Amino acid sequence: MIEIALLSFAVLVILLSLGVPLPYCFGAGLMVMTLIGESTMRGMMLWGFSQLTNPILLAIPLFVFAGTIMSVSGIAGSLLNFVNIFVGRIRGGLGVVATVCCAIIGAISGSGLTGIAAIGPLLIPEMERKGYPRAYATALIANSSILGLLIPPSVTMIVYGWVTDTSILASFLATLGPGLLIMLNFAIVNLVMVRKFPLVMDEPLNTSEMFKLATKRSVHAGPALLMPVIILGGIYGGIMTPTEAAAIAVIYALPVGFFIYKGLTLKSFFDAGKESATAVGSILIMILFSLMLSQIFVIENIPQAIVDSIFQITDNKIVLLILINLFLFLIGMVVNDITAIILTAPLLLPLMTALEISPIQFAAIMGVNTAMGGVTPPYASILYLGARIGKVKFTEVVRPAMTLLLFGYVPVVILVSVWPDLSEYIPSAFGY
Amino acid sequence: TTLKLSHVRPEGATIDVDVRHFADDVAKATNEKIKVRIYPASALGDYTLVQERVGLGAVDMAVQPPASAADKRFQVVYMPYLVKNWTDAKKVFAPNSSLRNTVSDLYGKQDIKVLAGWPVYFGGISLNKHINNAADPTIKKGAKLRVPPVKAFQLTADNIGFIGSPLPFSEAFTAVQTGVVDGVMGSGAEGYYASFRDVTKSYLPINTHFEMWYLIINKEIFADLNKKEQDALMTAAATFEAARWKTAETDQKRNEQLLVKAGATIEPVTDQEIEETAKIVREKVWPVVIKDIGTDWANSVLDKAIGAH
Amino acid sequence: MERVFKYTLTALISLVAVSQFIQVITRYVFQTPVMGLEEMALIPTIWLYILGSVNASREDTQIRANVLEIFLSTDKAKLVLHLISDLISIVISSWLTWWAWRYFAYSMRVWKETSTLYLPTFVYESALFIGLALMTLFTINHLYRNFMTLIKNHPKQDNDVLTSETLTSTATKKGQ
Numbered sequence: 004m005i006e007i008a009l010l011s012f013a014v015l016v017i018l019l020s021l022g023v024p025l026p027y028c029f030g031a032g033l034m035v036m037t038l039i040g041e042s043t044m045r046g047m048m049l050w051g052f053s054q055l056t057n058p059i060l061l062a063i064p065l066f067v068f069a070g071t072i073m074s075v076s077g078i079a080g081s082l083l084n085f086v087n088i089f090v091g092r093i094r095g096g097l098g099v100v101a102t103v104c105c106a107i108i109g110a111i112s113g114s115g116l117t118g119i120a121a122i123g124p125l126l127i128p129e130m131e132r133k134g135y136p137r138a139y140a141t142a143l144i145a146n147s148s149i150l151g152l153l154i155p156p157s158v159t160m161i162v163y164g165w166v167t168d169t170s171i172l173a174s175f176l177a178t179l180g181p182g183l184l185i186m187l188n189f190a191i192v193n194l195v196m197v198r199k200f201p202l203v204m205d206e207p208l209n210t211s212e213m214f215k216l217a218t219k220r221s222v223h224a225g226p227a228l229l230m231p232v233i234i235l236g237g238i239y240g241g242i243m244t245p246t247e248a249a250a251i252a253v254i255y256a257l258p259v260g261f262f263i264y265k266g267l268t269l270k271s272f273f274d275a276g277k278e279s280a281t282a283v284g285s286i287l288i289m290i291l292f293s294l295m296l297s298q299i300f301v302i303e304n305i306p307q308a309i310v311d312s313i314f315q316i317t318d319n320k321i322v323l324l325i326l327i328n329l330f331l332f333l334i335g336m337v338v339n340d341i342t343a344i345i346l347t348a349p350l351l352l353p354l355m356t357a358l359e360i361s362p363i364q365f366a367a368i369m370g371v372n373t374a375m376g377g378v379t380p381p382y383a384s385i386l387y388l389g390a391r392i393g394k395v396k397f398t399e400v401v402r403p404a405m406t407l408l409l410f411g412y413v414p415v416v417i418l419v420s421v422w423p424d425l426s427e428y429i430p431s432a433f434g435y
Numbered sequence: 436t437t438l439k440l441s442h443v444r445p446e447g448a449t450i451d452v453d454v455r456h457f458a459d460d461v462a463k464a465t466n467e468k469i470k471v472r473i474y475p476a477s478a479l480g481d482y483t484l485v486q487e488r489v490g491l492g493a494v495d496m497a498v499q500p501p502a503s504a505a506d507k508r509f510q511v512v513y514m515p516y517l518v519k520n521w522t523d524a525k526k527v528f529a530p531n532s533s534l535r536n537t538v539s540d541l542y543g544k545q546d547i548k549v550l551a552g553w554p555v556y557f558g559g560i561s562l563n564k565h566i567n568n569a570a571d572p573t574i575k576k577g578a579k580l581r582v583p584p585v586k587a588f589q590l591t592a593d594n595i596g597f598i599g600s601p602l603p604f605s606e607a608f609t610a611v612q613t614g615v616v617d618g619v620m621g622s623g624a625e626g627y628y629a630s631f632r633d634v635t636k637s638y639l640p641i642n643t644h645f646e647m648w649y650l651i652i653n654k655e656i657f658a659d660l661n662k663k664e665q666d667a668l669m670t671a672a673a674t675f676e677a678a679r680w681k682t683a684e685t686d687q688k689r690n691e692q693l694l695v696k697a698g699a700t701i702e703p704v705t706d707q708e709i710e711e712t713a714k715i716v717r718e719k720v721w722p723v724v725i726k727d728i729g730t731d732w733a734n735s736v737l738d739k740a741i742g743a744h
Numbered sequence: 745m746e747r748v749f750k751y752t753l754t755a756l757i758s759l760v761a762v763s764q765f766i767q768v769i770t771r772y773v774f775q776t777p778v779m780g781l782e783e784m785a786l787i788p789t790i791w792l793y794i795l796g797s798v799n800a801s802r803e804d805t806q807i808r809a810n811v812l813e814i815f816l817s818t819d820k821a822k823l824v825l826h827l828i829s830d831l832i833s834i835v836i837s838s839w840l841t842w843w844a845w846r847y848f849a850y851s852m853r854v855w856k857e858t859s860t861l862y863l864p865t866f867v868y869e870s871a872l873f874i875g876l877a878l879m880t881l882f883t884i885n886h887l888y889r890n891f892m893t894l895i896k897n898h899p900k901q902d903n904d905v906l907t908s909e910t911l912t913s914t915a916t917k918k919g920q
């Protein structure tokens with residue numbers, strides 16, 4: 004069966020490069036598994052469809068819609084004008100803002116898609132206006148969006164805690180250190196990469212000028228500045244869940260956009276609704292068929308078969324760690340993060356214990372690896388949503404995205420494996 | 436033949452261990468002719484979906500709670516306070532009891548055969564803080580509880596002095612942590628320990644409902660086995676259930692103690708308080724549920740199961 | 745067609761947002777959350793996802809990763825590649841639609857209900873077949889149009905997509 008799985012994967016990649024829409028590429032994978040292999044499609048549509056009803060997904064359309072309305076209404080513009088007082092003179096400052104914004108969104112949402120959904124529509128146009136290539140801006144925000152899975156809360160860590168019988172809070176905190184380090188790395192790599200871009204810079208200001216301008220603009224930015232306050236306050240004040248906060252953001256943005264900033268018109272409102280729905284629909288239909296394909300892999304025990312063969316290669320700790328990282332990277336290429344954790348964490352845990360790696364460090368290893376899966380093709384849901392929202396070709400986004408990943412993310416993946424304190428220090432400070 | 440069996444708990448959980456014993460028994464009794472391959476942690480889907488998949492024959496077997504989506508009459512087994520203690524539960528939910536026959540009939544209509552039951556626990560309430568007189572159903576506590584999307588649970592929460600709040604399970608942990616809700620209802624000590632132990636400060640063992648899972652198999656797949664194989668499955672299933680009845684109550688205690696170890700306080704709940712709560716629930720919640728699932732049918736099932744109510 | 749989708753999709757996404765908003769208000773302000781609201785909200789949610797995807801097929805903006813296109817220099821070669829990919833898409837899409845049809849028939853026969861309000865789940869389960877069927881039809885339409893362009897040998901026109909592509913950037917400028 005593993006041969007058929009490989010064939011199905013190969014067909015998927017070939018069709019993808021031919022330019023067949025992503026959902027159909029995964030559909031072709033399904034065809035190979037069931038028409039050539041012995042898997043059955045019976046009940047698969049039922050299974051896939053039930054995944055669409057998962058409330059985890061609901062935050063995506065709401066955040067995209069909120070982000071788009073904020074963008075077209077002038078709320079985002081006003082916010083960014085304010086932020087620009089402080090970062091507009093720094094070369095690459097806006098890129099740093101994008102990364103930090105994704106980290107903040109990551110602190111309220113447990114999904115890797117929320118950052119790009121909420122920040123993408125807001126910042127990509129603004130970054131382009133300031134001279135960043137659109138593809139680069141998209142790649143930066145899509146990659147930073149992964150922080151949603153590393154900065155607590157995180158759905159993957161909830162699942163990890165459950166399947167490995169580890170404290171969920173400890174698992175949350177395990178990925179916090181690596182997450183912050185990745186945020187820092189992305190910021191630094193961004194500052195290096197922007198050197199070749201023709202960026203539009205603001206006039207330098209001294210402190211008092213800056214203060215004056217901030218006071219002046221804060222009046223105009225007031226209603227816009229209230230938005231993050233409502234969202235963060237609402238969630239941490241125990242009033243609403245992140246998904247509900249996204250809806251509140253939409254509802255709040257409407258009167259503010261129509262009557263205060265006046266950027267929102269009936270036409271742009273309907274355009275925003277259509278755009279958001281289409282972006283979300285095209286990503287979810289892809290997720291639907293990719294989940295169906297990964298479910299067939301699950302039924303056929305493919306991940307287990309791969310783990311078994313890895314165990315037979317060696318018992319050298321470093322080599323095993325490298326292999327496990329590679330394995331998780333491969334798994335991340337074909338299945339989504341939650342499936343990857345449910346299947347492989349219990350399989351690998353005994354091995355980790357043998358290698359004297361604590362469940363908390365393992366949480367971080369699983370966390371950073373599976374989160375990365377969201378931006379590595381062919382299953383790269385975060386990157387695809389980015390391309391859709393940024394309205395750039397996927398092939399254009401992929402290069403800057405991989406550069407950022409290679410220099411900003413991969414070093415941390417390696418560090419997490421070899422440096423226990425990176426993941427264990429914060430949990431231990433909280434008594435885990 | 437390899438039979439795919441799904442269950443709803445992670446590897447290593449009590450049900451996982453028991454189900455592996457069952458698989459071993461089956462393999463031994465059939466000289467490895469029948470192998471049961473286990474898929475833990477709902478890897479094949481949540482229990483509602485898996486029940487449909489078993490009905491279709493896309494998944495062969497499962498151990499899980501009955502799902503009421505395809506037939507709302509399944510709600511009769513979820514009736515809160517159908518039984519109030521282990522002595523009652525052992526009678527009402529026993530193999531060959533009238534309630535078991537009802538459950539088998541309902542499953543049968545979906546092309547599913549029941550091989551055994553697996554008593555899980557009495558449900559309770561997990562809270563993120565201590566609440567005074569939490570066990571007194573007549574006091575309005577003003578505390579919100581995340582309830583599963585089942586009418587009986589929502590009504591129960593509202594009628595025993597809490598505020599039932601529907602929230603997706605995936606958001607429940609963070610919601611309890613930030614205080615969007617003050618606790619969770621619908622599970623028992625074992626479930627709370629597995630998913631909410633970091634945010635459970637107080638546990639109220641008020642026996643909200645008796646959770647029973649069933650070992651089920653697709654009818655056709657069962658019928659296609661030869662007589663000897665069928666017998667092997669049935670025998671192993673009977674052992675699987677009998678062994679659990681012996682340990683279920685202690686297992687519940689053990690899980691309560693695990694919650695204590697994780698920092699929770701087990702609130703004292705008297706039999707008297709359980710009686711009072713049961714009385715209110717039977718008066719206020721039952722009529723609504725009974726009406727929903729068909730008054731005549733529900734009453735006859737309940738009469739046979741627990742006598743006059 | 746553009747209008748139909750614009751209004752329908754915006755109405756659906758707004759409904760979803762409003763239902764979440766109601767839940768916050770009833771829970772936090774009135775302390776009486778609405779039972780079964782999430783079941784009702786599932787109907788616009790699923791139709792939003794599926795019709796959103798149908799619209800992507802209509803606009804021909806489904807997510808693609810044409811790596812091969814980078815290596816093609818002429819418009820004609822690119823068009824031929826697009827035709828091939830359309831053709832493959834139609835085969836796969838028809839096959840998926842067939843299975844979605846079986847699911848459609850199954851859910852009509854079983855007629856499941858939600859657990860609190862007992863709404864028939866068919867109301868949203870039917871979306872998958874309808875959506876995939878429409879996606880197949882729109883893909884066939886693109887194939888036809890691309891094929892006509894190829895034999896008539898003039899560049900294809902994409903009016904729908906251009907308007908939406910420029911939307912976000914122009915609107916942001918206006919907001920400054």
Ligand code: NA
Nearest residue numbers: 109112151156
């Ligand atoms: Na997060």
Ligand code: NA
Nearest residue numbers: 335376379382
């Ligand atoms: Na991936």
